[in-house]
Amino acid sequence: MRALLIVNPNATSTTPAARDLLAHALSSRVEVRVVTTTHRGHAAELARRACLEGVRLIIVHGGDGTVNEVVNGLLGAPEPDTMSAVTFGPTPLVAVVPGGSANVFARSLGIDADPVVATNQLIELLELRERRRVGLGHCDGRWFTFNAGMGFDAQVCEAIDASRANGHAATPGRYVRTAVRAFLRNRRLAPTLTVQAPGHEPVDGVHYAFVSNSSPWTYLNARPVRVNPKTTFESGLGVFAMRTMSLTTTLRLIRKMLTPGAQLKSAKLFRTDDVPRVRIRSTVPIGLQMDGDYIGMRTDVEFVAVPDVLTVVAPARA
Structure with missing residues (x-):
């Protein structure tokens, strides 16, 4: 499975050591490419491109803002009047390894707040093919997760x-x-x-x-x-x-x-x-x-x- 690991180096608790550990651990399960964000909106751009390139899994190592960018990059602008007009199409799976301050979305899904523990948890979830389909909210032309x-x-x-x-x-x-x-x-x-x-x-x-x-x-x-x-x-x-x-x-x-x-x-x-x-x-x-x-x-x-x-x-x- 082709995967993209998006890392926000400016998130509160992301470190080069945690990034390298995560990439190394994932390499035993998926074909992973690591990209570090450099500016606001970059995670959305990376997610959108990955979707077009047929990447099947996007792992976000950052805070809730980075997760939000990735989701908006994947799903595009929501239609405000009739959601039946929105064509989502096939999108990659999304996984989160917490790297921010609150990490509300990941923790609400049952992902451990500790990045090292969450990395091991992610490996196990991938091995077991654990998936969950969730709903989102939208307003003002954007999606929000929690x-x-x-x-x-x-x-x-x-x-x-x-x-x-x-x-x-x-x-x-x-x-x-x-x-x-x-x-x-x-x-x-x-x-x-x-x-x-x-x-x-x-x-x-x-x-x-x-x-x-x-x-x-x-x-x-x-x-x-x-x-x-x-x-x-x-x-x-x-x-x-x-x-x-x-x-x-x-x-x-x-x-x-x-x-x-x-x-x-x-x-x-x-x-x-x-x-x-x-x-x-x-x-x-x-x-x-x-x-x-x-x-x-x-x-x-x-x-x-x-x-x-x-x-x-x-x-x-x-």
Whole structure:
């Protein structure tokens, strides 16, 4: 089997040693070529070319942003109105060996966060021919694999992107500090969002909203943070929309997000699972993020769930 190993050398936890170990281990199972990304969007270009060349397996060694680029390179721009018009065609299998800071997509699929352990896991999965078909979300002309959001979390992603550009690693501690500062800055601002989901009345007065394609929403070190616990790669989208910036309410919900099995309920929280689409509008331009990458300012975004669109090398769903 011909395989392409795409390595992002700037991802938080990728190293030349891990890259070489991964390439050596894979060479015993597949015919692997290693390519290192050099610029933003490069992983998408490499994935698109590999698909045209008939490569059957793409292994991503990097963070969630690199995975997102590869997925978008393989599937192309999604059709916003009717997914039946999209021709996906045969695409390579996708495997991920974590190399970023959170690695949400890989870990949500049951891939170990440690690159060395994940390498051995990948070899075993290839040997057993383990495959899993997953659904994705899309909005704003792009695919996202595990989450997207408007407002507060987009501001955090924008700040982290700027911090990375200045040479600072995207550690969990930096995310927490950045999130606290962003929350405090926004506490006294008026809400601007309205959320529309099928089967529900429009919800206005929303400060920020998360849209999930899987659970957890992210990880805090080894601890999963669950905002839409029932959302899976096989379901529709989950929606978490906050109508308050109260510190007491927020801290109470954060505690529940970090507690397995806790019920996320609040009079100021709109939450729903398994919706095929959701539309979020803002009275002023507000930030949009996808898979942890800041996209830009938007006023009207529709998020759509697309089932069974990508085949990944991963353990069978538990």
